[in-house]
Amino acid sequence: MWGRPNLYTSYRAETSLLPTWTQRVAMAMFVAIMVLLPFDLPVINQLPFVRFLGDQDWLRIVTQAVIFGIAALGLNLLTGVAGQVSLGHAFFMGVGAYSAVYLGGSPGSGTWGHELPMWIWLPGAGLCAALVGMIVAPAAVRVRGLYLGIATVGLVFIGIHLSRIFPEISGPSETGRSWPGLELRLWKEEDPLVSFADSGHWLWFDIGGGQKTYLVCLLLLTVTVLVSKNLIRSRTGRALQAIRDRDIAAEVMGVPETKYKLIAFGISSFLAGIAGALFASFIGQLPPESWDLLLSVEFIAIILIGGAGTVAGTLMGTFFVVMMPRFMEEAARWMSEQSESGGPAGTFWDSVVSRGDDFGVVATTDIARGFALPTNSLDSLIYGALVIVFLLFEPLGLYGIWLKIRNYWKGWPFTY
C-alpha cells in the first residue's frame, strides 16, 4: 500500500514474500542484474560495482559463490532456522558429489560409474545425501547442542576416510576423479541435447560456456531461495523455529520433534548434496580431502557473517566469504602496483607490501618470511577475524547491518 508500508490488512499480506512495491521493484532489478551480469552488455558493464563481474575470470568465482549459496541455504535451514549445530555440512556435500560421480561418471580402470544423464545424477546426489542426513537425524534427537556439533565433526573425518578406502568411487587419492560435465541428455546418447559447459547459441545470442553454467546455477539457486523462503514462512518453518527456540515447549505444544528434525536434516543435506555435486562437476576434479572440516567451518562462517536464520543474509555471507580471497588478491596486486609508482603514496604502499625479505605486511610471493603474510594466508586470517568481530559486535551479521541502515532511513528524521 502506498505511503503506509507497515499497514497489513490480512495475514496473507503480512507473510507475503515481497510485501511492498519498493521491494518488488528492487527485487526485479536485482534479479535482472544477476541474470544479465555475465554478458558484456553496454549498460550493465558501466555500473560501478558489478562492472568487473562481466569478466570471464570473475565469472568463475561468482558461479562458485552461487553454488555455495545453495549449500549455505541448506545449512541455514538446519542451523539458523532449526537450531541444530552441524559441522558436518562438508560431509553431506561429499556424499552428494560421490553419488553424482557414481551415477553419472564414466567407468574407467578401477573406477565405477554408470554414465547416467544429468537429470538423474543431480537429483540422485541430493536424494542420497538426504537419505544419509535422515539416518543421522535421529541422533540429533538424542544428542543435543554442542555434543551434536562435535559428533558431526566425527562424520567429516569418517567421510574422508571412507572416500579414501573406496578408490572405485573417489578415484586416485591425490587428484580425485573427473566428475560428469553439466550436460543435458535424454539417455546415454553420444551428443548431449544441451551442454552447459560449451559455447553455443541460444535464441538470438551467442553465449559462452561459463555464462551458461552460471545461468544454470543461478536458476537452481533461485529455486532454492524460493523453497527455503516458503519453507520458513510455512507450518514446517514455524515448527522448526519453535524447536530452535525451546524444544520442550515446542513438544508440549504438539510439534513432533523427531519428525521435524528429520525434515530439517533431510532438506539441509539434500541441498548440500546438490551443491556438492554441482561444485565437483563445476571444478571437474577433486581429491577426497576437499570435503574437510575447513569447508564445514567455512559454511558456519558464511551463515554467521551473513546472519543466521535469514535467507538474504545467508546469500550476502556466501558472496562475501567466497569472493573475499579474490578481492584480497586484487588488493595485493593493486598495492604492489602502487608501491612501484613512486612518490609519497608509493613509499607508503611499499612499506605495506613485502617482496621477499623487505619489511611489509602483505607479501606478493607465495611463501613469505618474517611478518609478511601471503594473500592466501591473509584471507583466512581476515575471515577468522571477521567471524570474531561479527560475533562480538554484530550477532545478526551483514543482515543486521542492513537492518540498521534500513531502519535509519525508514525512521528518518527520528532515530526509531
Added chain:
Amino acid sequence: MSLLATLIAQTDEATAAGLGTVAKLITALGRGLALGSIYALLALSFVLVFKATQAVNFAQGAIALVGTWFLSMLLVNWRIPARWLGDDLARNRYLVWVLALVAAMAMSIALGLIIERSIIRPMIGEPLFAIAVLTLGLEAVLRTVGNDALIGQQRGLRIPWGRTGFEFEGAFLYWTYIGAIVTAAAAFVATFLFFRTRTGIAMRAVAFDQEASMAQGIRVGRVFAIAWGAGAALAVLGAIFFSMSPFGNGVAETGLTSLAFRALPAVILGGLDSVPGALIGGLAIGLAEVFAGVYLAESTGTLGVGYQLVVPYLVMLLVLFVRPYGLFGTEEIRRV
C-alpha cells in the same frame, strides 16, 4: 592430515611386525597409555575451559601450536635460558630445556589470558554455540599466524633425552612415553588437589551457576582467567609431548592444530564437564587408537591407511548413542 596418517600407520606397522605376543602387548600398552595421556592432557584443558566459561574451545590446538613455536624459539633462536645461565649451567641440557618449557608455558598462559579477556569475556551470556563458533574463528587466526611462522622451517624442540628409550620384556619403550604418562598423572593430581582449594571450590561454584556464585562474592572473572590460563598451559604441554614422541616428528609443525580435533573424541567420551571423564576418556581413546593400529595392522588393505585415526570418532559416535552426555558428563536438565 594424510601425511600424519601415513606416518602413524608406518609406526604402528613397524611396531606390530616381528614381535612376540608379550612384547607386542607391552609395546601397544606403552604407546597407548602415552598417547592416551597426551589426549587426557588436551581433554583436561578442554574440560577446565568448558567448566568455567561454558565454551568449547576449538582453538585449543592452535594455541598449542603457538606454544610449541614459543618453546622452539626460546631454545633455538633466542637461546634465552642458555644465554642467562652461563656456560657451565648451559651445558646441562635438561636444565635448559625445563626452564625453556616453563617460560614457553608462561607465554602460552599469557596468550590464553589475553584471548579470554579480549574476546571471551564480552561473550558472557551469549548462546554456547556462538562462543564455540567464535573459537573456530580464533582457530583460523592463530593457525594462519602459526603456519606463517613455521612455514618451510624445521623448528626443533631439542628434546634432552632425544629418541632414546629402554628395552622391557623384548619391547622397546621410549622415555617420552614415561614422560607423557608422568606429566598427565601430575596434571590430574594437581587438578584434583586444586579443586580442594578455595579457588578450586570457587571454580566448581562458577561451573554450577555463574550468577549465583557472583552473588556470593566469587570473582567470576578471575575464575575465567585461571581456567583459560591453565587450559592453554595444559594444551601446550600435551602438544609438546606429542611432537616429542614418535607420534610426532620432534619439531613444532603445523599439523599440531589437528591434535585438538583428535582429542575431541576423548573429551566427548568422558563428558564435556568432567575431570575424571577427561582422564578415562583420554586413556580409552588413546588405547583404542593404538590397539586398533597394532592388532589390525594386517588388514590395512581393507581398512585403508590411517584407519586408526578414525577409530576414536567411531568410539565417540557409539558412546554418544548410548550416553548422549558422555560417560561422566552432567546431564542437562531441560525445562520448558
